[in-house]
Every structure is written in structure tokens, then in C-alpha cells.
Amino acid sequence: MKMFKKILIIIPIVCGIIFFVVMKKNKKPPVRLENKERVQTVRVIPLEKMTVVPRVITYGYVEADRTWQAISEVSGKIVWVNKNLKKGYFLKKGEILFKIDTTTYGLAESRGVADLMSVDARLKELEQSRKNTGRLLAIEKKSLASAGQELKRKRELFENEYISSSDLEKEERSFLTHQTAMNNLQNKLDLIPSQKKALLAQKKSGESIVTERRLDVARTEIRVPFDSRLSVVNIELHQFASAGTVLVEAESVDRAEIPVFLTPKSFMTLMPGKSGTGTGTIPDMESLRQAIGITARVRLPLDDEMPIEWDGTFSRISESLDLKTGAITIYISVDNPYENVIPGKRPPLVTNMYVEVELRGRPVSDRFVIPRSTVHDKKVYISTPENRLEIRSVEVESYMENLAVLSHGLKEGETLVLSDLIPAVEGMLLKSVEAVDILKDLKHQALGEAR
Secondary structure, X not given: OHHHHHHHHXXXXXXXXXXXXXXXHOOOOOOOOOOOOOOEEEEEEEOXXXXXXXXXXXXXXXXEXXXXXXXXXXXXXXXXXXXXXXXXXXXXXXOEEEEEOOHHHHHHHHHHHHHHHHHHHHHHHHHHHHHHHHHHHHHHHHHHHHXXXXXXXXXXXXXXXXXXXXXXHHHHHHHHHHHHHHHHHHHHHHHHHHHHHHHHHHHHHHHHHHHHHHHHHHHOEEEOOOOEEEEEEOOOOOOEEOOOOEEEEEEEOOEEEEEEEEOHHHHHHHOOOOOOOOOOOOOOHHHHHHHHOOEEEEEEOOOOOOOEEEEEXXXXXXXXXXXXXXXXXXXXXXXXXXXXXXXXXXXXXXXXXXXXXXXXXXXXXXXXEEEXXXXXXXXXXXXXXXXXXXXXXOOEEEEEOOEEEEOOOOOOOOEXXXXXXXXXXXXXXXXXXXXXXXXXXXXXXXXXXXX
């Protein structure tokens, strides 16, 4: 039994020695592996010059192009109102909004007309008085001439002592009486033109008062000056309206306006590359619009597949920069914002609606358009003809959404690497896979045909 146990111990040891000797005899030297360079697979596109439409996306709130306040020019009780005099209702140009009681102003007009009639009667009376005075003056002149001849004859008789001095004095008094009467008539006749002038002035003043009273009567009827939509209503039937009070506010419906804000750099992106020579005169807004050449598209920022859009027009630019932000304010107009309304699908462009505005400048040619993601801290990755990575510095002219526009630093026909290499090592070996779909999409986006 003891011998058997010793054999069991020795057998594994012997087997191990035999296995070690066999392995040592069959040992092979280590295989030397060749050092292969790592290849990075990347997506690439060939660089092509193309035409670019500069675009800037901004946002703003819709405003009415024109607003109107119905301010009462006269005071009085409201005696009639339009049935549509409610906030949000549409009214046509010339429709009457409300009427103010005309009793007070009508009575004032009647008093003025009566005063004018009184002045006209006095003018007729004065004219008749002028005619009568003229006739009396003619008669008095004849009587004075006769009295003068009689006085001359009495003086001759007195000198020849045919009459007494008392008779001569009596004749002289008669002559003086006729002369005084003639002078009084002449003075009365001379005063008639000035009296007539005073009456005519009084008549003119009365006519002005009557015209003013008639205007007051006309002001009691308030009409809409243009097609509009009511935004504020502060009056009701039988209420008293005080002069100078804002009773109704309305907004035009033929045009809407959207003020948007741009940084000076964004605004310069939309400007044409070549500007005309200045004339030295103050330009008008139409000349500025033609020189800048901005067009616009207004969109309602919804998640629907079919965007809701309106054609916009560059209307004007603000006279100054915003003090807080330094931004430029540009006003975009949209004609007929209530047209083509489809309930539940296409709403109208109403006041205070938040919208997206895409501004477009004139097309610019000979530009490289690349995805914005391919610009890494003002550097791009280029695949050389030897399929090696070249890291090249570039200067970006502008950014548009997910695009970068370059005019210098690249050459047509070179290969741009789209993939983001981590790490990006200058000269590393690349395996290029051309992304044809990306290049087609870039061409469409450069022209603004796709978003």
C-alpha cells in the first residue's frame, strides 16, 4: 500500500518533466509583426464655388402699419352707436362709428344764422339811408344856393337902405341854417362807408362763427378714415363724451409691419458687395430700399410640415441704433395680412403675433459654402491628393444658419473633410467616402431653396 502511494506521487512529477522537455525542444522564436499605419474613414465633398444668397433669420412682433384714435373734438351725450362698435370687429372706410347729440351745437348755429340775418338787414337799411341822404343833400344844396342868392340881394338892398338890418340878419340866419343842414347831411353821407365796413366785418365774423358751429355739428358724427379693425372701445350708448377723450382706437387691415433687430455685422452681411458712389445729397427712403435690395419672408414658427409664410417688403430702417443693444431696427411690411385665411390652417397676421423673418440680400457669386460644423476654431480639414489630413486656417466671411461662407483660404477642386476627427493629427492617413447628398443640399441651401 505504501509503495502504491509513492508511485502515485512520482508519476505526475515524471509526466511534468517529460512535458517540459518536449515543449522546450518544440519552442519557436517570437513572430515579429510589421507596424501598420492606422487609416481613418471620413466623409468628404469636393469644394466648388457657387452663388450664395445672403440670409439672416430674426424674430419680431407684428404691428399695425397705421393706427387711428377717435378723439372727440366736441362734448356731448352719445345718441347712436354702430352695431359693430366692439373690439375686434372690422369696419369699412367711411362707416359711422357713433353720433353725439347735436342739440346744443344746432341751437348755436341757429343763433349765428339769425345774427347774420340781422346784419344783412342793417346793411340794407344803411344802403337805403345812403340813397335818402344823397337825395336830401342834393335838395339842400339847391336850397343853399337859393338862400345865397337871396342873401346877396338883401345885402345890396341893405346897402341902398331899402331894408333894415334886422331883415338882413334874418336872411343871414336862414342861409347859415341851410349851410348847417347841408354839412350835416354831407357828414352823415361820409360816415356811411365806415359804418358799412364795420357791418361787413361783423358779418364776416358771424359767418366764421356759423361755419364753426356747422363744423361742430359735423364733428358730432365720427367716421372710420380707412378699412380697419377695432382694438380699443371706450364708449357706449348714452354715455357722455368729453372733448379730447380717446373714445375708439382702430388698426389698418391693408398692411402689417414687423420691426426686427439686427446686429451691424448681420446687417452688413445682407448689404451688396459693391456700393454706388454717393451723390452728396440726403437720400430718400425709396433710394435706400433700392440700394440695399433686401427681400423678406415672414413665417409663423410652428412645428408643422407646411410652413405658414407671407411675402414681406423692406419698408424702412430706423434713424438710430438701440442704446441698450446697439442693434439696427429694420421694418418689414406685409400687404393684405388678412388674405387667404383658412380657419384652423392659415391664420391672419394679427398684431402682437410672434413671427420669424428671413431677410435676403442680393446674390453673391464665387463663394465656397461649407457646413458650419466643418469649421473648427477658424480651421478646416482638407484631404490631400495623397489622402493625408491638412489642417488649414480660413477666414469665414459670414455664417447663415448651418452654413459657413468663405471667399478666401480654399481652392476649387480640393476635398473638404466633413467628419469631426478626434484627435485631428496633421498628415494622418484618411479613407475618403464622398457624400454626394451633402453637396447637393449645400447648393440648394446656398440659394435659399431649402432650409
